[in-house]
Amino acid sequence: MRIDVLTVFPEMFGPVLAAGIVGKAVRAGLADVRIHDLRDFAHDRHRSTDDAPFGGGPGMVMLPQPLFEAVRSLEPSLDAAVVVLSPQGKPFDQRAAERLAQLERIVLICGRYEGIDERVIEGLATEELSTGDYVVSGGEVPAMLVVDAVVRLLPGALGHGEEALADDSHTSGLLQHPQYTRPADFEGRSVPDVLLSGNHAAIAQWRRREALRRTLERRPDMLARAELSAEDAQILRALGWQPPTPVPGTPE
Numbered sequence: 001m002r003i004d005v006l007t008v009f010p011e012m013f014g015p016v017l018a019a020g021i022v023g024k025a026v027r028a029g030l031a032d033v034r035i036h037d038l039r040d041f042a043h044d045r046h047r048s049t050d051d052a053p054f055g056g057g058p059g060m061v062m063l064p065q066p067l068f069e070a071v072r073s074l075e076p077s078l079d080a081a082v083v084v085l086s087p088q089g090k091p092f093d094q095r096a097a098e099r100l101a102q103l104e105r106i107v108l109i110c111g112r113y114e115g116i117d118e119r120v121i122e123g124l125a126t127e128e129l130s131t132g133d134y135v136v137s138g139g140e141v142p143a144m145l146v147v148d149a150v151v152r153l154l155p156g157a158l159g160h161g162e163e164a165l166a167d168d169s170h171t172s173g174l175l176q177h178p179q180y181t182r183p184a185d186f187e188g189r190s191v192p193d194v195l196l197s198g199n200h201a202a203i204a205q206w207r208r209r210e211a212l213r214r215t216l217e218r219r220p221d222m223l224a225r226a227e228l229s230a231e232d233a234q235i236l237r238a239l240g241w242q243p244p245t246p247v248p249g250t251p252e
């Protein structure tokens, strides 16, 4: 997969692309991540990439011309995603990461200041994605989140940890069960006995139950979309869950 990132702060990306799973995937050639300085596509002496908003008001707006030139120079394939990071976009969630991970190419456009000239969104973007309901000062950190969440899904990126993906929070539709490592007793807090029992079936059962309990406590909204077995539903009901009653005439 190739990912092109357009930014006025290319220097922010170095450590993120070098460390951990993303770094390994980049070095192994699973992900070809290219960071482009938008200022290279400016034409004036000051290498400007922004200007004052028409209609007045505070702040600056990112110019369309460097962004159009930059994206055109990348010659994205027809099926490439050209993503504008924006607090106004659709939520970037695990499903969106899974969808993007299927593509050959992604272009990520990082806004700054008051945002990006609307004609970029109309004329270049295939989608706008938001990493959450808050405003950060630039699209770089959101773009890093997208790169990380997508790259770790690429086949081979996790190495031996690949099977761990399946019960990751959100991938499974639930939050993950609690995790413990050594020592078995830390300052009087002990690990649940079942995890030390060596009984794999009992451990799997405990983990499922804890994942259900945790999701019910912290993110009950997720249960409406989760794939639940009859046994899961029984466990949840015992924990006080009331399954949502379908509204007649609406798809379940």
Ligand code: SAM
Pocket (backbone or CB within 6 Å): 084, 085, 086, 087, 088, 109, 110, 111, 112, 113, 114, 115, 116, 129, 130, 131, 132, 133, 134, 135, 136, 137, 138, 139, 140, 142
């Ligand atoms: N004035 C804009 C608004 O109210 O929608 C916010 C601009 S924000 C200060 C500057 C840039 O940061 C945005 O263009 C976008 O690229 C990025 N950004 C900020 N919050 C974001 C979020 N939650 N998700 C994705 N990108 C975000």
